[in-house]
Amino acid sequence: MEQASNSVVWSVEEAEKTYRVKRWGNGYFAVGEHGNIEVTPRYDQPKLKINLREIIDEMASEGIEFPAVIRFHDILRSQVEQLNRTFRNTIEQAHYEGHYLGVFPVKVNQMREVIEEIIDAGARFNYGLEAGSKPELIAALAYNTNENSLTILNGYKDEEYLRLALLGTKIKRKMVIVIEKFSELTKLITLSKMLNIEPIIGLRVKMMAKGRGKWESSSGERAKFGLSITEILNAVSLLEKEGLRHTIKLLHFHIGSQLTDIRAIKEAVQEASLIYARLVKQGVPLEYVDVGGGLAIDYDGSQSTNDSSCNYSIEEYINDIVYGFKQSCDLEEVPHPNLVSESGRAMTAHHSCVVTKVIGEIHPSGAKYNTRKTTGEHIIVTNMRTIETDLNQSNFQETYNDIAQLKEQALQAFKLGIMSLEEMAKIETLYWRILSQVDALAQRQEFVPEELKEIPEMMSSQYLANFSVFQSAADSWAIDQVLPIVPISRLNEQPTKLCSLVDITCDSDGKIDKFIGEDTIAKHIPMHQLKEGEDYFIGLFLTGAYQDVMGDMHNLFGRLNEVHIVSYDDDPKDFYIEEVVKGSSVDKVLSTMQYTPEILAQMVKKEIDKQIQRGKIKPREGVQWIDFYEDCLDGYTYLK
Numbered sequence: 009m010e011q012a013s014n015s016v017v018w019s020v021e022e023a024e025k026t027y028r029v030k031r032w033g034n035g036y037f038a039v040g041e042h043g044n045i046e047v048t049p050r051y052d053q054p055k056l057k058i059n060l061r062e063i064i065d066e067m068a069s070e071g072i073e074f075p076a077v078i079r080f081h082d083i084l085r086s087q088v089e090q091l092n093r094t095f096r097n098t099i100e101q102a103h104y105e106g107h108y109l110g111v112f113p114v115k116v117n118q119m120r121e122v123i124e125e126i127i128d129a130g131a132r133f134n135y136g137l138e139a140g141s142k143p144e145l146i147a148a149l150a151y152n153t154n155e156n157s158l159t160i161l162n163g164y165k166d167e168e169y170l171r172l173a174l175l176g177t178k179i180k181r182k183m184v185i186v187i188e189k190f191s192e193l194t195k196l197i198t199l200s201k202m203l204n205i206e207p208i209i210g211l212r213v214k215m216m217a218k219g220r221g222k223w224e225s226s227s228g229e230r231a232k233f234g235l236s237i238t239e240i241l242n243a244v245s246l247l248e249k250e251g252l253r254h255t256i257k258l259l260h261f262h263i264g265s266q267l268t269d270i271r272a273i274k275e276a277v278q279e280a281s282l283i284y285a286r287l288v289k290q291g292v293p294l295e296y297v298d299v300g301g302g303l304a305i306d307y308d309g310s311q312s313t314n315d316s317s318c319n320y321s322i323e324e325y326i327n328d329i330v331y332g333f334k335q336s337c338d339l340e341e342v343p344h345p346n347l348v349s350e351s352g353r354a355m356t357a358h359h360s361c362v363v364t365k366v367i368g369e370i371h372p373s374g375a376k377y378n379t380r381k382t383t384g385e386h387i388i389v390t391n392m393r394t395i396e397t398d399l400n401q402s403n404f405q406e407t408y409n410d411i412a413q414l415k416e417q418a419l420q421a422f423k424l425g426i427m428s429l430e431e432m433a434k435i436e437t438l439y440w441r442i443l444s445q446v447d448a449l450a451q452r453q454e455f456v457p458e459e460l461k462e463i464p465e466m467m468s469s470q471y472l473a474n475f476s477v478f479q480s481a482a483d484s485w486a487i488d489q490v491l492p493i494v495p496i497s498r499l500n501e502q503p504t505k506l507c508s509l510v511d512i513t514c515d516s517d518g519k520i521d522k523f524i525g526e527d528t529i530a531k532h533i534p535m536h537q538l539k540e541g542e543d544y545f546i547g548l549f550l551t552g553a554y555q556d557v558m559g560d561m562h563n564l565f566g567r568l569n570e571v572h573i574v575s576y577d578d579d580p581k582d583f584y585i586e587e588v589v590k591g592s593s594v595d596k597v598l599s600t601m602q603y604t605p606e607i608l609a610q611m612v613k614k615e616i617d618k619q620i621q622r623g624k625i626k627p628r629e630g631v632q633w634i635d636f637y638e639d640c641l642d643g644y645t646y647l648k
């Protein structure tokens with residue numbers, strides 16, 4: 009990637025190669041002929057194509073401020089349908105005798121609109137919910153009203169949690185209480201006898217098969233959740249003694265999220281199917297095996313075992329589960345269990361993205377100083393100028409080393425007090441100007457000398473974007489997750505700048521410097537030169553799982569404005585904005601930190617009044633200032 013515009017023939021195909029949109033887009037995103045990102049929100053309607061730029065323009069015309077979340081409800085529905093259909097088809101092809109009864113893990117995206125859409129799309133497949141905490145259970149109790157779908161209850165449980173679960177049983181829901189820790193079992197037995205409500209019990213087994221990737225520690229002996237084989241056997245005897253053995257219906261495992269390597273899934277299926285078969289043979293009436301979550305997303309489009317990728321498709325994943333269980337169970341001569349999975353990331357990641365504007369550029373050579381010779385100037389400045397004049401094809405590598413040395417000497421001279429601020433500004437300006445000429449000369453060579461390969465990176469820009477990493481891309485900050493970042497428009501134009509991205513928080517960690525690269529992960533991404541008076545929109549994609557809901561209040565930016573897009577064939581643009589959810593206003597985020605907006609306004613007004621009394625502010629002007637302050641309190645937290 010060259011910095012200057014060495015003209016390469018550019019096309020949308022080149023853009024596709026650079027940003028790998030189709031590779032991570034899963035059929036939903038592509039670079040359109042018009043050079044804008046194009047969305048195909050329904051997997052069964054490949055002809056339906058929405059121009060993302062048109063959505064943005066419509067939002068702008070409705071006065072919706074950026075950054076904003078764009079949520080595609082059709083993508084959510086498509087993913088739910090695809091998972092359920094694929095499981096059903098595979099089960100049929102394999103002559104597998106159990107059913108598939110999936111659940112959506114609420115923790116992945118707890119937003120009401122998301123849960124409602126998933127429940128609705130999954131109704132005809134009896135797709136249920138998984139809860140991992142009391143608040144999630146409380147929501148699931150109200151929303152999963154389908155008596156034929158499962159509600160799987162994971163996470164640590166106190167008596168209140170168990171009581172809520174039994175309330176569900178009482179109102180005819182299929183609540184499966186998964187025992188994560190032995191002591192939960194004794195609590196549950198006491199409570200269910202006291203209330204006279206029979207539970208459906210699941211046992212989570214601590215697996216030896218290890219997930220690979222960031223969540224590796226979700227399995228193995230030291231895992232936080234689950235019962236060892238010894239504890240499982242003890243649980244079975246305890247329940248047998250209490251006359252409750254018949255309530256053990258489900259065997260559960262979860263070896264981690266974002267499983268990058270298909271081999272981990274194969275191994276886990278083999279281990280779990282054997283445990284299942286042995287327990288069934290001992291007379292434990294298991295009906296379900298829950299394979300947990302972990303179905304990964306190829307965020308970087310590399311189809312590899314990179315942490316942000318995976319080496320398999322959803323079809324292969326489902327094949328390995330269905331055929332794996334069939335084979336083991338047939339060998340062991342036990343019935344095929346019903347299969348449950350808890351895919352969260354794979355259901356929701358694609359359906360939402362964050363769109364924002366680049367509002368500025370930060371570049372080391374951004375400012376320029378007049379470098380004309382002045383009388384009596386320091387010799388280092390003169391030398392630097394001579395180097396620029398003498399630069400040519402044959403000495404550019406030498407020049408590269410010389411200017412670095414001169415810059416260092418200038419700094420020493422400045423520290424000794426023999427170089428002025430003006431002279432330092434000249435050195436800086438000359439240095440960056442020469443560096444960019446050296447780079448241009450180097451790029452013309454057939455072989456770029458190794459040490460000169462670092463120049464494009466030294467010359468890269470930081471694009472300042474109106475968003476907060478802590479709110480919108482928490483995992484990028486916390487666990488180095490790669491999220492696809494792509495300009496929304498101008499994709500039919502060659503990008504000529506290498507950039508990293510910085511956000512508007514006052515935190516030097518508020519940046520993104522991991523991008524989809526040609527072979528590996530790159531520190532920079534090619535972007536277009538900003539144009540005066542023209543908005544440059546970028547999209548942060550695949551934010552629908554975890555990112556949507558894990559954001560924090562760093563710098564009090566709060567939640568983003570949000571639009572819900574529904575595709576609609578009769579509309580000339582094939583979409584309409586179904587709903588607008590307003591993001592956090594300043595008074596709302598301040599209230600969460602215990603401030604009272606009215607009191608803040610009064611306090612500032614008092615100070616203004618004081619200055620009015622002293623004659624420092626005119627009364628009419630004072631009123632304008634307080635109105636302005638109150639307007640800001642009411643406004644959006646992000647930059648206008």
Ligand SMILES: *Cc1c(COP(=O)(O)O)cnc(C)c1O
Nearest residue numbers: 262265266301302350351352353
């Ligand atoms: C987090 C979690 C899931 C969801 O995992 P994904 O990788 O998002 O599919 C499923 N089950 C359990 C027990 C979990 O903790």
